[in-house]
Amino acid sequence: MSIVKKINKKLPLSSGHNACAGCGEFVAVMAAMRGIDPENTIIANATGCSEVTTTAYPNSAWGMPWIHSLFENSSALASGIRAALNQQNKKNKSEKKIKIIAQGGDGATFDIGIGLLSGAWERGDDFLYICYDTEAYSNTGIQASGSTPYGAATTTTPSSDQISETKSFGAEQRKKDMISFALSHGVRYVAQSTAGFPDDITAKVKKALEINGPSYIQILAPCIPGWKIKSDDAIKMGKLAVQTGLYPLLEYVDGKLSKSSINNNFTPVPVENYLSAQGRFKHLFTNPTGKKEIDHIKQLAEENIIKYKMA
Numbered sequence: 001m002s003i004v005k006k007i008n009k010k011l012p013l014s015s016g017h018n019a020c021a022g023c024g025e026f027v028a029v030m031a032a033m034r035g036i037d038p039e040n041t042i043i044a045n046a047t048g049c050s051e052v053t054t055t056a057y058p059n060s061a062w063g064m065p066w067i068h069s070l071f072e073n074s075s076a077l078a079s080g081i082r083a084a085l086n087q088q089n090k091k092n093k094s095e096k097k098i099k100i101i102a103q104g105g106d107g108a109t110f111d112i113g114i115g116l117l118s119g120a121w122e123r124g125d126d127f128l129y130i131c132y133d134t135e136a137y138s139n140t141g142i143q144a145s146g147s148t149p150y151g152a153a154t155t156t157t158p159s160s161d162q163i164s165e166t167k168s169f170g171a172e173q174r175k176k177d178m179i180s181f182a183l184s185h186g187v188r189y190v191a192q193s194t195a196g197f198p199d200d201i202t203a204k205v206k207k208a209l210e211i212n213g214p215s216y217i218q219i220l221a222p223c224i225p226g227w228k229i230k231s232d233d234a235i236k237m238g239k240l241a242v243q244t245g246l247y248p249l250l251e252y253v254d255g256k257l258s259k260s261s262i263n264n265n266f267t268p269v270p271v272e273n274y275l276s277a278q279g280r281f282k283h284l285f286t287n288p289t290g291k292k293e294i295d296h297i298k299q300l301a302e303e304n305i306i307k308y309k310m311a
């Protein structure tokens, strides 16, 4: 019996994975896993960094029931597991409640898996969906997703600094509002957090798993090569995203906003502090039209502060 096998028995996810050093997605994954009981939980995991880096065949860093789904169908897989467990309970005249989590990145959630997720929410299927939001398709080389924020340079929305023939300033679309999308389905527990606040993540996962019915948690997960940040800056970026108003800590229970941001004395930090620390926004500070784009991003932060009653 190897040491790795012994460690795996105790931890939902052990350290034997090959994510990049300092990865913000893994800060978020580890914090989420501290909120579960690995003996009584099943995870369906869409492909993406959280899956690819943990399960290099024939090894697995997961020490709990964990199933790899396709890119698009982790929510359908979770629905099927719930249906099978309900049937088993009926047969055995049991009321045993096993918790189910479907999880994946923003590409899996905002884009390719959105239809199946919508179907599961429509049916009221009882599982927690966690989105680790790196704001790009990180695992395949940082392509833009529906979650990529306005102005961010990615390999499919390059800035004019990266490709001189283009006049592009990065992503031109506004980030898709998945929180509103979840609320529009009547999802009973909807929350947002960031890798800057690991205890907040753990508390929200625990709370979501107590809900009967669908729940959704979206966690901003700074990606080192994707955001072009230093490998020890993921937590700092997660905190700044909240402190600027760009990515507030949110919690909705039965459609009602119960908590937002860090506390009631919220004083926003300048958006420039967040943008200038990331290579994906670097062009906004050198490009002649950059000031206009930064002003637009500031406007988005202000809209959040009003919408979520943070100040």
Ligand SMILES: Cc1ncc(C[n+]2csc(CCOP(=O)(O)OP(=O)(O)O)c2C)c(N)n1
Pocket (backbone or CB within 6 Å): 025, 047, 048, 049, 050, 070, 071, 072, 104, 105, 106, 107, 108, 109, 132, 134, 136, 137, 138, 139, 140, 145
């Ligand atoms: C149908 C399909 N299309 C494309 C891929 C290739 N693919 C694997 S992971 C990935 C990117 C995942 O991005 P995201 O969901 O944001 O997760 P991240 O890697 O950023 O954590 C892509 C495009 C695939 N596996 N299946």
Ligand code: SF4
Pocket (backbone or CB within 6 Å): 018, 019, 020, 022, 023, 024, 025, 026, 049, 053, 134, 138, 139, 222, 223, 224, 225, 226
């Ligand atoms: S590419 Fe980004 S999300 Fe993927 S393991 Fe590296 S830091 Fe984490």
Ligand SMILES: [Mg+2]
Pocket (backbone or CB within 6 Å): 105, 106, 107, 132, 133, 134, 135, 136, 137, 138, 139
């Ligand atoms: Mg991603």
